[in-house]
Amino acid sequence: MTSSIGLEQIIAQKVRTLSKEQQQLVLDFVEFLQLKSPAVEFKHHDGTPMSALEAAGDLVGCVDSGPGDLSTNKEYLKRSLAE
Numbered sequence: 001m002t003s004s005i006g007l008e009q010i011i012a013q014k015v016r017t018l019s020k021e022q023q024q025l026v027l028d029f030v031e032f033l034q035l036k037s038p039a040v041e042f043k044h045h046d047g048t049p050m051s052a053l054e055a056a057g058d059l060v061g062c063v064d065s066g067p068g069d070l071s072t073n074k075e076y077l078k079r080s081l082a083e
Contacts, residue, residue, distance in 0.1 A: 015026055042055040053060070
């Protein structure tokens with residue numbers, strides 16, 4: 001298996017052998033792939049990464065019904081959804 005850095009170098013070497021038009025096609029394809037699967041990152045106003053808890057902070061505790069903590073009620077976890 002090729003390492004990540006090795007793969008990047010192989011791709012760069014092969015792209016250099018292409019014409020400018022072909023290089024543009026490669027660039028267009030890479031940008032298409034990036035748009036197809038965008039990475040979602042939540043960040044603070046200062047640009048530092050945000051944890052999942054911080055990102056969903058306004059949702060924590062928003063449900064009034066149900067058990068308070070499923071991990072303390074193992075029998076509740078075993079019940080079927082129809083109940």
